[in-house]
Amino acid sequence: MTVRRLCLLALCLVALPSRSLPQSPPPAPAGVAAFDTPNDKGESVSVTWNPVAGEKENSVVYEVRISDRAEGPFTKAAEVKAGEGWKDEAPDLFWYFDSNKGVHHARIDPSEALPPTEKAKLQKVNEAIKEAGRPGGDASLIPGLNQEQRELEESIGQENRQIRGRAHYYQIVAKTKDGEAASPPVAATAGGNYFNTVKTPHLLLTLFLCGGIIGFIIVARRGKELFLRKIPGLAALDEAIGRATEMGKPLYYLTGRLGLSDNEKSVSTIAAMIVLGKVAERVATYDCALKVPHTDPVVAGVCQEMTRESYIRAGRPDAFKEDINPYISTDQFSYTAAVTAMISREKPAAIMYFGYYYAESLLLAETGNSVGAIQVGATDADHQLPFFFAACDYTLIGEELYAAAAYVSREPILLGTLRGQDLGKGFLILVAIVGALSATAVALGPETFGPLHYFVDFFKTPFAG
Amino acid sequence: MLDRLLKLDRRWIFLCIAVATALPLIFPFSLVRVEVTDPTRGIFDTIDTLPAGSVILFSNDYDPGSAAELRPMTLAILRHAFHRKQRVVVMTLWPGGLALTQDILQQMTVEFPHLRKNEDWAFLGYNAGQQAAIANMVRNLTETYPKDRDGMDTASLPILVKADGRKIESLKDFAYVVSISAGDPGLEQWVIYGQGESGCLLGGGSTAVSITQYLSYFQAKQMNGLLGGLRGGAEYERLLKDKYGTEVKNAEGKGSVGVQVLSVDHFLIIAFILFSNVIYFASKLRTAASTGAER
Amino acid sequence: MLFLKRQLPLFLTFLFGMTVMVCYYVPNRASDEVSGEILKWLEVMLAVALILGATVLVVVHGEQILKQKAGWAYSLIVIGSILAGVALGLWENGKEYTEEAELTSFGWFYFYLYIPLNATMFALLAFFIASAAFRAFRARTLAAFCLLATAIIILFGQAPLGAWLWEKLYHATGDRIPTMADITGFMQQVLVVAGKRGILIGVSLGVIATSLRVIIGLERGYLGGDK
Incomplete structure (x- = not known):
């Protein structure tokens, strides 16, 4: 009996602390580190810490606090709930490395540490703007917004930058309904970086591609013969020019709807202009009429010079006419209406659509088709390819536009470039195949094929933002 | 006869299309309801769950040419946002879209008379910077648009102060960015220079012909919603009507009517294609038969 | 110089x-x-x-x-x-509407001249697409047949009437055939997007190569003349 009582007592003693555990505050978070967030422009500091034991069961909430002094007072800068805010959720900053797993992370803008009085002032400015904001010109005339508030409002941006550049102290406070525990403060300063490490795969790929292209240009310049497969649309070029000459009708050449610097697709205009130079040379040789209606005044001017030089190179400067490159209009449908009208009137024997096109592609190509012209469409505007397929005799798909210049001219620089592109494409195909197989293998057997995820992550990380 | 049919004067086709398009517009009918697709639901759900007072940036990147296709979705999204008491900052990257956008906003102020200019909505106007304007907005909004359409300092617009008192300084500060675009500059540039650089939440709409171009961005989660052409507008209108009924004025707009025209036209084109193939094969058979007879 | x-x-x-x-x-x-x-x-x-x-x-x-x-x-x-x-x-100071929400003369110019002209040109596409489809979508070869079949399926599926008719067929066959949304979704989101990505990669390489030539000065054609 005594033994049983003793056992019961012992059990109670053991059980008591465990029952009272939830009522005690959580332990202070360990492994707290604060450091300048890598790969950002110096806007933030990253704070990481290990989760406290049983954070989910005890519904722990972490508060990230900040102060400009080690002794405080600390201000709340962010809140992270149990099971949320993991370091591996920010691969755009830290990659997908294993060491990032199971560590909490919060990204803090130190300008959060604005002194409370300044914050209150800012709040007042914003309220004043909100009340006073009405249309009517100069904001300085807005009633309720005095000079001091305006200056403060303008200086906030400047001040934020200064604040970000100073050292601050951070602590993590773990909170439950039973209390809280704070970690010792750690100091960190936000600053810019010299290289965004996450973009390493980008840089390597760029160097590889550019190196390959330059390498092959050098090889081609040394006189090595580089094979180029036949492109039917370009093989038909001579046929088109010959037909135009025979029929005594003009050849139309369009350089697309973009200027030289409209957007990232403007490079296709440059490609179209390069081909124009070669086409103009042949046209001049055959003594056929050429017309290049333009939608961009700069392109029109440059093409005028290019065609002039082409005629000179062909030994036919006398055949060059000033109205070969008319500028029509920048407006999409004004241009389209004018060119379709020109096509209907002059009934060209051949029309070439090189460059980037939008909705006008079908309007132009159908009109060209209706007058019986031989048509070659060459565009990297994939959304317009179906229309060229339907209305043109030959269509050059995407990159063939870039290959066209090399094909027509056989210049070493262009041929070398093309071979460099092929090298890049081969590499990308390889990466896609190996990447797809690796990702599948990792998904099917994480135990066996686990390390393969490094390969996938390497190429995935730069696009994680 | 077969040869003549094979080379049918295209003006007959034009006439059929004109009749098939005009009739459903003159005598509107509601044949079937349009099924809602996931990309459409993406935008609807986002706007439906954003808290009241959230500030949305809406870029109306098209001109009158595409208005018939894109205006229904523009109106549907704006109606939804204003009904949900969200605030909308509107802009355009197309010069031809300036007056068009002004007209749309005018219509919104009639439909939602409680809206206060510069507080519930603001129009920043046109920016000629194309993709550079978007890239600049990622850095600083007021430097890109120092003045709004009325010449007022953008920095002083009350709409650019969030509910928590913080100022909207760049693209990432908007709760949602929507671009309805008919080409470039448009959705693609918003993805590359806007979402890619700022990480902002982006949705958008485009003409039906370009929709496959943007689907890859939707799949890659660079956009959380995508509306395609007239059908996209009709889908959004259906969602709006199903959820809010008559609470939202004109919830069933021109998209729902237009999509019926689309049905008729699509079937007519299918008929043309089949007809053309029947004649083509008939003429081939005849040629083969006559060649055989000659042998 | x-x-x-x-x-x-x-x-x-x-x-x-x-x-x-x-x-x-x-x-x-x-x-x-x-x-x-x-x-x-x-x-x-x-x-x-x-x-x-x-x-x-x-x-x-x-x-x-x-x-x-x-x-x-x-x-x-x-x-x-x-x-x-x-x-x-x-x-009119660039304004299309007056404060009283009435059209200005500039607004009138825009709404009654520019919009109809612009929209008319764009609307021509509908007619041209139909005539191009009539002429181009003939099953001359296997590739042309694939193009034709894809066009018909997408045209059918994208029209609400087509989707509705297919739904009837779907139920009539005891849900044993794929839905129209599945078919068009597969075509647009898998086949088309995959093809487009392929084209996009090729185009991007072309853009990179041309840009590189421009940046390092090997490409001078855009300055007017090659030399």
Whole structure:
């Protein structure tokens, strides 16, 4: 009996602390580190810490606090709930490395540490703007917004930058309904970086591609013969020019709807202009009429010079006419209406659509088709390819536009470039195949094929933002 | 006869299309309801769950040419946002879209008379910077648009102060960015220079012909919603009507009517294609038969 | 002269091309400010291009009128329209509506001339697509048949009426066939997107290669002439 009582007592003693555990505050978070967030422009500091034991069961909430002094007072800068805010959720900053797993992370803008009085002032400015904001010109005339508030409002941006550049102290406070525990403060300063490490795969790929292209240009310049497969649309070029000459009708050449610097697709205009130079040379040789209606005044001017030089190179400067490159209009449908009208009137024997096109592609190509012209469409505007397929005799798909210049001219620089592109494409195909197989293998057997995820992550990380 | 049919004067086709398009517009009918697709639901759900007072940036990147296709979705999204008491900052990257956008906003102020200019909505106007304007907005909004359409300092617009008192300084500060675009500059540039650089939440709409171009961005989660052409507008209108009924004025707009025209036209084109193939094969058979007879 | 026409543009192209590239990899305030400044210049230059376009248009058509070349009357209409648009825009301070929400003369110009003209041109696409489809979608080869079949399925599935008819068929077959949403979704989101990505990769490589040639000065054609 005594033994049983003793056992019961012992059990109670053991059980008591465990029952009272939830009522005690959580332990202070360990492994707290604060450091300048890598790969950002110096806007933030990253704070990481290990989760406290049983954070989910005890519904722990972490508060990230900040102060400009080690002794405080600390201000709340962010809140992270149990099971949320993991370091591996920010691969755009830290990659997908294993060491990032199971560590909490919060990204803090130190300008959060604005002194409370300044914050209150800012709040007042914003309220004043909100009340006073009405249309009517100069904001300085807005009633309720005095000079001091305006200056403060303008200086906030400047001040934020200064604040970000100073050292601050951070602590993590773990909170439950039973209390809280704070970690010792750690100091960190936000600053810019010299290289965004996450973009390493980008840089390597760029160097590889550019190196390959330059390498092959050098090889081609040394006189090595580089094979180029036949492109039917370009093989038909001579046929088109010959037909135009025979029929005594003009050849139309369009350089697309973009200027030289409209957007990232403007490079296709440059490609179209390069081909124009070669086409103009042949046209001049055959003594056929050429017309290049333009939608961009700069392109029109440059093409005028290019065609002039082409005629000179062909030994036919006398055949060059000033109205070969008319500028029509920048407006999409004004241009389209004018060119379709020109096509209907002059009934060209051949029309070439090189460059980037939008909705006008079908309007132009159908009109060209209706007058019986031989048509070659060459565009990297994939959304317009179906229309060229339907209305043109030959269509050059995407990159063939870039290959066209090399094909027509056989210049070493262009041929070398093309071979460099092929090298890049081969590499990308390889990466896609190996990447797809690796990702599948990792998904099917994480135990066996686990390390393969490094390969996938390497190429995935730069696009994680 | 077969040869003549094979080379049918295209003006007959034009006439059929004109009749098939005009009739459903003159005598509107509601044949079937349009099924809602996931990309459409993406935008609807986002706007439906954003808290009241959230500030949305809406870029109306098209001109009158595409208005018939894109205006229904523009109106549907704006109606939804204003009904949900969200605030909308509107802009355009197309010069031809300036007056068009002004007209749309005018219509919104009639439909939602409680809206206060510069507080519930603001129009920043046109920016000629194309993709550079978007890239600049990622850095600083007021430097890109120092003045709004009325010449007022953008920095002083009350709409650019969030509910928590913080100022909207760049693209990432908007709760949602929507671009309805008919080409470039448009959705693609918003993805590359806007979402890619700022990480902002982006949705958008485009003409039906370009929709496959943007689907890859939707799949890659660079956009959380995508509306395609007239059908996209009709889908959004259906969602709006199903959820809010008559609470939202004109919830069933021109998209729902237009999509019926689309049905008729699509079937007519299918008929043309089949007809053309029947004649083509008939003429081939005849040629083969006559060649055989000659042998 | 050669310096201004060749060497300076090539130097500037190299300088700005490399600067933007370096800024892309360097995340700090200085690089951010430099790339921001370049972007601002680009914005300004793009805006100047609009003015340049209008100026060139006036010069080209002005010359047509002065020399009374063929079709000079059309040039007169062009110049008249430009001047009318600019004058009305200035007169009405660029506003389409008055404070009382009434159309201004500029608004009238825009809504009753520009919009119908622009929309008419775009609307022509519907007619041209139909005639192109009639002519092009003939099953001459296996590839042409695939194109034709895809076009019909997408046209059928994208029309609400087609989707509705398919749904009836779907239920009639005891849900044993795929839904129209599945079929068109697979075509658009798998087949088409996969093909487009392939084209996009090729195009991007072409863009990179051409840009590289431009930046390092191997490509000079865009400056007018090859040499």
